[in-house]
Amino acid sequence: MFRRWLALAGYLQALFAAHTLSSIAAIIFVEELGIPLVVPGDVAMMFAGVRVAQGRASLLSVLLVEELATIAGAGLLFLASRRLGRPLVLRFGRYIGLSRERISQAEERIRAHEMRAVILGRLIPGLRIVTVIAAGVIGVRPAKFLPGLAIGGFFYLLAYPVL
Numbered sequence: 001m002f003r004r005w006l007a008l009a010g011y012l013q014a015l016f017a018a019h020t021l022s023s024i025a026a027i028i029f030v031e032e033l034g035i036p037l038v039v040p041g042d043v044a045m046m047f048a049g050v051r052v053a054q055g056r057a058s059l060l061s062v063l064l065v066e067e068l069a070t071i072a073g074a075g076l077l078f079l080a081s082r083r084l085g086r087p088l089v090l091r092f093g094r095y096i097g098l099s100r101e102r103i104s105q106a107e108e109r110i111r112a113h114e115m116r117a118v119i120l121g122r123l124i125p126g127l128r129i130v131t132v133i134a135a136g137v138i139g140v141r142p143a144k145f146l147p148g149l150a151i152g153g154f155f156y157l158l159a160y161p162v163l
Helices: 002-018 020-032 041-053 059-096 100-112 114-123 128-138 142-162
Strands: none
Touching (some): 002 041, 100 128, 114 128, 128 142
């Protein structure tokens, strides 16, 4: 089993070295869709930072690709959550403690600070995907969600290549 993980790691490293920007874009896009991956996006972003430090990629191009992949993936998850999320949460939320009253209370609090809530949620590791889903379910306006996603996402993305 350990040999398989080493083989996978070697394959991914070679793929990433040969196609740094497209690999970053694919990993971040899929992760932002809410699909867990073997290689977390954070690891890919740090590896991209190593490539930048080695002079094999420019920081500007890495950040641009990461930002575009984030907006595309999280934007699609937001749209899906807006369309499908609320009925699912209202139907099955009681099993995880989400009553209509709790959802209404959360809506009121988030509506008062839509963009700030998205920015803050995107900056906290572990809440990035949950923030997107919650914004879609609650019905955050796209005019507030997209700038919040772009700003919060950019500062989160900036931290990893710089590390």
